[in-house]
Amino acid sequence: MAREQLQVLNALDVAKTQWYHFTAIVIAGMGFFTDAYDLFCISLVTKLLGRIYYYQPGSDTPGALPSNVSSAVNGVAFCGTLSGQLFFGWLGDKMGRKRVYGMTLMIMVICSIASGLSFGKNPTAVMSTLCFFRFWLGFGIGGDYPLSATIMSEYANKKTRGAFIAAVFAMQGFGILAGGMVAIVISAAFKAQFPAPAFEVDPAGSTVPQADYAWRIIVMFGAIPAALTYYWRMKMPETARYTALVAKNAKQAASDMAKVLEVELESEQEKIEKMSQEKGNDFGLFSTQFARRHGLHLLGTTTTWFLLDIAFYSQNLFQKDIFSAIGWIPKPKTMNALEEVFKIARAQTLIALCSTVPGYWFTVAFIDRIGRFAIQLMGFFFMTVFMFALAIPYHHWTLPDHRIGFVVIYSLTFFFANFGPNATTFVVPAEIFPRD
Numbered sequence: 001m002a003r004e005q006l007q008v009l010n011a012l013d014v015a016k017t018q019w020y021h022f023t024a025i026v027i028a029g030m031g032f033f034t035d036a037y038d039l040f041c042i043s044l045v046t047k048l049l050g051r052i053y054y055y056q057p058g059s060d061t062p063g064a065l066p067s068n069v070s071s072a073v074n075g076v077a078f079c080g081t082l083s084g085q086l087f088f089g090w091l092g093d094k095m096g097r098k099r100v101y102g103m104t105l106m107i108m109v110i111c112s113i114a115s116g117l118s119f120g121k122n123p124t125a126v127m128s129t130l131c132f133f134r135f136w137l138g139f140g141i142g143g144d145y146p147l148s149a150t151i152m153s154e155y156a157n158k159k160t161r162g163a164f165i166a167a168v169f170a171m172q173g174f175g176i177l178a179g180g181m182v183a184i185v186i187s188a189a190f191k192a193q194f195p196a197p198a199f200e201v202d203p204a205g206s207t208v209p210q211a212d213y214a215w216r217i218i219v220m221f222g223a224i225p226a227a228l229t230y231y232w233r234m235k236m237p238e239t240a241r242y243t244a245l246v247a248k249n250a251k252q253a254a255s256d257m258a259k260v261l262e263v264e265l266e267s268e269q270e271k272i273e274k275m276s277q278e279k280g281n282d283f284g285l286f287s288t289q290f291a292r293r294h295g296l297h298l299l300g301t302t303t304t305w306f307l308l309d310i311a312f313y314s315q316n317l318f319q320k321d322i323f324s325a326i327g328w329i330p331k332p333k334t335m336n337a338l339e340e341v342f343k344i345a346r347a348q349t350l351i352a353l354c355s356t357v358p359g360y361w362f363t364v365a366f367i368d369r370i371g372r373f374a375i376q377l378m379g380f381f382f383m384t385v386f387m388f389a390l391a392i393p394y395h396h397w398t399l400p401d402h403r404i405g406f407v408v409i410y411s412l413t414f415f416f417a418n419f420g421p422n423a424t425t426f427v428v429p430a431e432i433f434p435r436d
Contacts, residue, residue, distance in 0.1 A: 008240050008250075008257050015157045020260045024155045025164060027236060029171035030229040031105065031144045036175025037182075038112055038137055038222040039077055043317045044183040044345050045215035046073060051207045051337045052215075053123035062199045062206060062332045069127050074317050076131045077138030084142020091143075093246065097151050098238045100143065105233060107140030109226045116220030149430035154239035162367040162427055169426045170360035173418065176316070177357055180349030182221050187341040190214045196336040207337040214338065297432050304376065305425035311383065312417050319351065320344045326398050326406050355411035359418025372424045379420010386413045 046065055055063030065073065084104070092100045111133050118130040148168055156164040190210055199206040237256035244253035284290060315322075323329040329343050367375060386409050390397060397406035 006244060006250075008244060008254050011261055012155070012240060012257060013158045015261055017157070017160060018261070021156065021160075021164060024152060024236070025167045027229060027232045028148045028152050029168045030225055031101075031148050031233075032168060032171040033175040033178070034108055034222055034226040034229070035141045035144050036172040037179045037225070038108065038141060039081075040176050040316050041179040041183070041218055041222060042074060042077070042134070043320060044179060044341065044348065045218055046070060047320060047332070047344065048207075048211060048215050048337055048341050049073070049127075051332075051340075052212055053126060055203075055207065057204065059203070062203070062337070065127075072131050073127060073134070077134045077141070078313065080135040080138025080140075081142035081145070084139035085145055086142075087139075088143025089146040092147050092150065096238050096242055096247065097147055097154075098234070098236060101147050101151070101233055102230065104140045104143035104147065105226055105230050108137060108144070109223045109230070111137035111140060112223035112226065113220050116216040118216075145426075149426055151236075151239055153430040154241045160368055161431060162372065163364050165427045165430050166360070166364045166367050166423050169423055170357075170364055170418075173352065173357035173360040177349060177352040179218075180345045180352055183218050183341055183345035184349060186214050186217050187338045187345060191336075191338040191342060194338070196338065198334055198336055198339075200333045206335075211337045214341065294433060301425065301429045301432065304380075304421060305429075308380075308417065308421040308425055311387070311413075312422050315413065319348050322410070323347050326403050327400065328403050328407060351407075351411055351414060355415040356418060359415040359420070360423060362415075362419040363423040366419075367424070367427065372428050375419065376421045376424040376428075379416045379418075379422070379424070382416035383413050383420065386410075386416070 050064035050070075051062050053063075054065060064070075088100055088104055114133040115130055115137060118126050118133065120126040120129055149165055152165045152168045153161060190208075190213070194208045194210045196202075196206055196208045237260065238247075238252075240253040240257045243249050243256065320329065323344070324331075329340075329347060332340060335343065363375060389409055390406065390413075396402055
């Protein structure tokens with residue numbers, strides 16, 4: 001392989017774990033932190049949006065988003081994510097990981113703020129504006145996914161590559177957790193400052209006008225970690241594999257990695273020029289050669305990720321509805337708008353703290369010990385078992401005495417999603433396809 005022939009790439013592969021590894025994890029991981037926050041914070045405020053914009057005076061319900069509007073608000077960012085993954089993945093190979101990484105981050109910052117500033121003369125206009133900006137927010141997030149995995153895989157050594165890539169992905173758990181915590185703080189602060197009665201006590205006053213600021217602040221908060229990370233991302237040198245093998249600049253690659261690794265490295269420009277003339281992995285995604293060599297790998301990695309995401313993302317986006325259905329969150333008529341946000345956020349934070357976040361870090365701890373395949377297979381198996389355990393005797397779990405049991409089993413599905421396929425489907429593609 002080409003990376004075995006270049007001193008700079010060999011030095012990266014055999015390097016001992018150093019401070020720059022952890023720096024790269026934090027810098028790349030903060031992108032994932034922001035991704036998760038931006039994607040899932042919307043589920044914390046959708047019920048509030050319904051109360052603010054779709055309450056009908058005199059109605060006996062607090063107001064809720066119409067099903068088509070709810071689907072659009074919750075799902076439009078994922079449409080952008082798909083587009084962004086394809087576009088920025090391609091662009092990262094053309095322009096370099098570092099430059100494109102900065103672009104995705106700025107898109108996320110701008111669109112997070114713009115989402116919170118959504119405007120319009122009527123509810124339809126506000127929701128349309130929100131969906132527009134969340135699509136482009138997802139577009140930036142989509143670019144962050146492949147670039148984060150690629151950068152970490154190209155910086156890491158062979159021995160701990162899986163753990164390092166998984167650690168970057170594990171920041172997603174902290175982003176989900178942060179979303180709940182921010183919503184708790186914001187809703188509690190507004191509730192203390194602007195108290196309101198429950199809907200069944202005073203329908204007209206159960207959603208105070210200031211509640212419109214609460215959801216906007218929660219949505220815009222995602223811009224802060226992204227903006228703070230931008231400077232450090234731009235200080236990261238381009239990965240040596242891109243600089244040497246794609247940009248064909250051996251001198252720059254050696255210089256960058258010599259500073260990172262704190263060792264002397266030779267520039268091997270002649271060797272790179274010779275390698276560029278040889279036939280190896282120089283074939284396109286849609287070529288017959290790629291299909292022959294990696295077609296099965298592509299099918300396996302994409303289908304497992306697709307199947308996992310049906311369960312994982314739908315569970316995260318619609319937790320509030322599940323908790324309401326089993327009675328863990330009280331009925332909307334018994335609470336005012338800000339209380340409802342607070343209780344939804346508290347429930348989702350508890351799930352994230354007890355199951356989502358630990359699952360990610362179990363993967364980090366064990367992925368280089370028991371392997372990717374074993375973790376992925378185990379995760380899918382236990383997710384299936386626990387989902388059937390919830391679905392088959394569903395009415396049993398809705399009884400008041402059994403709600404805690406439902407929450408425990410439900411939490412385990414998140415634990416084994418993350419100590420399982422949600423993490424491994426991110427790690428494996430970054431390792432299995434040729435980087436040279």
